[in-house]
Amino acid sequence: MINFNKFYKLFNLISLSLVILSILLLFFKGLNFGVDFKGGTLIELRANDKNINVMSLRQSFSKMNLGDFNVKKFGNENDFLIKIEKKDTSANAIEIIKKELTSSIGSSFNFRRVENVGPKVSAELLKSGVIAIALSLAAMLFYIWIRFEWQFSLGAILALFHDVIITLGLFSLFNLEINLSIVAAVLTIVGYSMNDTVVIFDRVRENLRKFSDIKIFELTNISINETLSRTIITSVTTLLALASIYLFGGEILKGFSLAMIMGIVFGTYSSIYIANPILVKLRVSQKTILKEDKD
Amino acid sequence: MLYFSKLRITLVSLVTLFFVYIALSNFQDAENSLISKRINLGLDLQGGSYLLLEIDNEPVEIQKLQNTTTAIRNFLKGKKINFNDLKIENKTIVFTVTKNDADLVEAFFLDKESEINPYYYQYKSHQFDVIIKDSEFKLSLSKYGLIEIKISSQDQALEIVRRRVDEVGTNEPNIIKRGNNRILVELPGLDDPMRIKSLLGKTANLTFRFVTQNNNDTFGTEMLQFEDGMSEALVSKRIILNGENLLDAQPQMNNQTNETVVSFTLDRVGAKRFGKATSTGVGKQLAIVLDGKIVSAPTIQSVIASGNGQISGNFTFQSATDLALLLRSGALPAPLNIIEERTVGPDLGQDSINAGIIALMIGFLLVIIFMFFKYKIFGLIANITLFVNLFFLVGILTLFGATLTLPGIAGIILTVGMAVDANVLIFERIKEECKKEKNNIIAFDTGYVKSKTAIIDANITTLIAAIILFLMGSGPVKGFSVTLAVGIFTTLFSVYFIARMLTSLYVLKNKEKDKLI
Numbered sequence: 001m002i003n004f005n006k007f008y009k010l011f012n013l014i015s016l017s018l019v020i021l022s023i024l025l026l027f028f029k030g031l032n033f034g035v036d037f038k039g040g041t042l043i044e045l046r047a048n049d050k051n052i053n054v055m056s057l058r059q060s061f062s063k064m065n066l067g068d069f070n071v072k073k074f075g076n077e078n079d080f081l082i083k084i085e086k087k088d089t090s091a092n093a094i095e096i097i098k099k100e101l102t103s104s105i106g107s108s109f110n111f112r113r114v115e116n117v118g119p120k121v122s123a124e125l126l127k128s129g130v131i132a133i134a135l136s137l138a139a140m141l142f143y144i145w146i147r148f149e150w151q152f153s154l155g156a157i158l159a160l161f162h163d164v165i166i167t168l169g170l171f172s173l174f175n176l177e178i179n180l181s182i183v184a185a186v187l188t189i190v191g192y193s194m195n196d197t198v199v200i201f202d203r204v205r206e207n208l209r210k211f212s213d214i215k216i217f218e219l220t221n222i223s224i225n226e227t228l229s230r231t232i233i234t235s236v237t238t239l240l241a242l243a244s245i246y247l248f249g250g251e252i253l254k255g256f257s258l259a260m261i262m263g264i265v266f267g268t269y270s271s272i273y274i275a276n277p278i279l280v281k282l283r284v285s286q287k288t289i290l291k292e293d294k295d
Numbered sequence: 296m297l298y299f300s301k302l303r304i305t306l307v308s309l310v311t312l313f314f315v316y317i318a319l320s321n322f323q324d325a326e327n328s329l330i331s332k333r334i335n336l337g338l339d340l341q342g343g344s345y346l347l348l349e350i351d352n353e354p355v356e357i358q359k360l361q362n363t364t365t366a367i368r369n370f371l372k373g374k375k376i377n378f379n380d381l382k383i384e385n386k387t388i389v390f391t392v393t394k395n396d397a398d399l400v401e402a403f404f405l406d407k408e409s410e411i412n413p414y415y416y417q418y419k420s421h422q423f424d425v426i427i428k429d430s431e432f433k434l435s436l437s438k439y440g441l442i443e444i445k446i447s448s449q450d451q452a453l454e455i456v457r458r459r460v461d462e463v464g465t466n467e468p469n470i471i472k473r474g475n476n477r478i479l480v481e482l483p484g485l486d487d488p489m490r491i492k493s494l495l496g497k498t499a500n501l502t503f504r505f506v507t508q509n510n511n512d513t514f515g516t517e518m519l520q521f522e523d524g525m526s527e528a529l530v531s532k533r534i535i536l537n538g539e540n541l542l543d544a545q546p547q548m549n550n551q552t553n554e555t556v557v558s559f560t561l562d563r564v565g566a567k568r569f570g571k572a573t574s575t576g577v578g579k580q581l582a583i584v585l586d587g588k589i590v591s592a593p594t595i596q597s598v599i600a601s602g603n604g605q606i607s608g609n610f611t612f613q614s615a616t617d618l619a620l621l622l623r624s625g626a627l628p629a630p631l632n633i634i635e636e637r638t639v640g641p642d643l644g645q646d647s648i649n650a651g652i653i654a655l656m657i658g659f660l661l662v663i664i665f666m667f668f669k670y671k672i673f674g675l676i677a678n679i680t681l682f683v684n685l686f687f688l689v690g691i692l693t694l695f696g697a698t699l700t701l702p703g704i705a706g707i708i709l710t711v712g713m714a715v716d717a718n719v720l721i722f723e724r725i726k727e728e729c730k731k732e733k734n735n736i737i738a739f740d741t742g743y744v745k746s747k748t749a750i751i752d753a754n755i756t757t758l759i760a761a762i763i764l765f766l767m768g769s770g771p772v773k774g775f776s777v778t779l780a781v782g783i784f785t786t787l788f789s790v791y792f793i794a795r796m797l798t799s800l801y802v803l804k805n806k807e808k809d810k811l812i
């Protein structure tokens with residue numbers, strides 16, 4: 001048996017500082033929002049001419065007076081991603097860019113993907129993304145509250161906040177792009193992390209019923225150990241699947257799978273080191289559970 | 296929980312075979328198979344264009360206010376009521392009447408049978424809100440009056456957009472309403488939406504009006520630019536004909552001038568009016584105005600009574616074809632703005648499919664190998680279950696005719712990773728029980744029973760996340776939530792029927808064996 005409870009204090013401190021650090025990052029550095037949430041134009045361009053590179057593209061685009069823009073490689077040697085901040089959704093904006101590009105670097109390129117999001121739509125998408133995440137947290141809180149006691153609900157929800165905030169903090173730190181699929185990833189993390197916490201909580205509750213003489217400090221440790229092999233095996237299989245998406249699923253899914261990988265690592269950790277210490281702090285005992293059974 | 300009757304085994308096997316068949320039918324021609332449903336590929340996988348259009352209702356509102364102002368003028372005149380200062384101010388119609396008439400006029404506007412201010416019974420509201428101060432009336436469009444305008448212009452716009460897109464002839468376009476002032480256009484297979492975008496960007500409001508020299512035209516005049524932007528002309532506001540009178544329009548080569556023109560045919564009313572106008576106006580210039588710009592202003596040479604005519608104006612064959620198309624499909628009630636565009640080329644779509652399939656196969660393989668090494672014979676059972684689960688998942692998506700997107704494929708791969716969880720929970724629990732209980736059958740049975748709540752709770756939390764994502768998400772991300780949610784159900788089914796059945800068959804055969812798991 002591993003004594004997880006020996007490190008409750010230490011890891012709580014580490015988690016707390018990571019969360020604070022993430023919040024500071026989110027406040028001062030902010031997130032790198034993609035066109036979905038900031039509006040603007042995104043072009044994925046494939047060049048069939050070896051002479052076309054980031055430099056030459058940057059030069060051609062800077063001649064077009066498009067305001068702030070960003071050119072980078074995207075996966076393959078000859079694939080590039082161009083992001084333009086100017087919110088021009090007029091019918092022929094893309095056509096003009098294509099024309100001007102042809103006159104400066106020749107015609108041996110094609111647009112593989114074009115996304116043009118107006119300011120109104122991007123604001124709406126951002127709003128609905130935030131609402132979706134908030135709503136899912138609230139729904140989880142409510143579900144656990146119904147299935148368990150409020151102490152469990154609080155523990156689970158703090159663990160979720162921890163996972164979501166640290167994942168977003170890492171995105172801020174590494175300047176990774178936040179787009180629609182990241183919102184999907186965050187929601188899935190919420191579901192997964194919850195799933196992990198619930199399995200341990202379920203065992204804690206069962207053990208609470210069984211043993212009246214064991215303190216919650218010990219009891220959480222026993223429960224974590226009993227479910228440990230399951231926790232590890234499920235995390236491993238999920239991470240294997242995600243690693244496969246990250247490595248082979250193409251450029252578009254990279255951000256999504258990376259967010260999920262981070263979320264699963266933190267979700268597994270937080271089930272053990274956030275959710276359970278909170279049960280200890282709140283002095284959950286057999287009484288807490290018996291009250292529920294009477295209802 | 297371990298006992299399975301023969302009937303149940305047969306049923307489960309039949310259901311499994313059914314879904315395997317449906318899943319596989321996706322790879323078969325629709326005509327040769329029993330089920331015609333297929334999984335649709337999202338625009339991000341098959342390539343295509345997604346356009347979100349917003350209707351700019353401002354001009355419609357202003358038009359409505361102007362029409363109502365005219366109607367009020369005629370109405371009050373007809374009732375012989377004196378009024379002053381009838382005008383539009385900040386989208387509000389204002390006028391005053393004498394004190395004696397105020398009550399009477401108020402009744403005209405606020406009666407439920409009002410001719411001038413229609414009452415919507417379904418909303419319990421008039422078209423216009425009326426504010427009366429002393430004898431001054433202020434009318435502004437009510438909330439429902441505005442909604443009514445939006446809905447009707449959305450209906451009209453949808454029809455026109457559909458006609459224009461159909462005329463261009465893309466395959467299986469999907470054109471639907473969004474909210475009450477937006478229209479979503481999905482064009483599969485179209486990798487350059489330039490032409491459609493420019494066609495949808497034009498209102499195509501066509502009018503025929505005389506060019507005048509004097510400012511004293513009774514209908515008023517306005518200065519309009521020619522399409523080339525080089526010159527302008529003073530045009531009467533009196534409309535002789537508009538696009539509604541057009542029966543047909545086609546691009547044509549004019550044999551005499553070798554110019555591309557748009558020839559048109561008018562309906563009977565239009566032909567009559569056109570004949571009359573050309574007979575009185577020989578020698579005058581007739582301006583053909585499209586969306587506030589003069590296309591051309593030919594001088595009338597002779598009476599045109601046939602109802603046939605030509606529009607010339609420096610057209611290329613393409614621009615003449617497009618103009619003819621726009622005229623045939625009719626004018627939009629209001630301008631449309633493209634507020635969101637997402638276009639994926641077909642080769643990128645194919646690359647995404649390939650990458651998705653490779654990721655799925657590798658992810659699947661890794662999980663299978665891991666499970667086999669961890670649980671041996673039970674790993675094999677979990678793997679068979681996983682395999683069947685995939686068929687269930689694909690089969691149900693097929694039956695729904697669901698749309699598979701790139702994030703949707705990611706959802707399937709993720710399901711593969713998470714689906715083994717339920718089996719792992721059960722197997723681990725059984726291991727624990729085996730330590731306490733010597734009888735294998737009892738140990739397995741207890742394992743299944745005791746792990747149930749954890750499995751259900753764990754899956755419901757994921758399901759909640761998926762449902763919220765489905766409700767709030769848009770586009771491809773929605774596809775992810777669908778596969779995730781369906782994946783949860785197929786996982787539970789396959790774990791509790793397929794895996795449990797295989798486990799029970801194995802355990803019942805080897806019940807005396809030590810260390811079964």
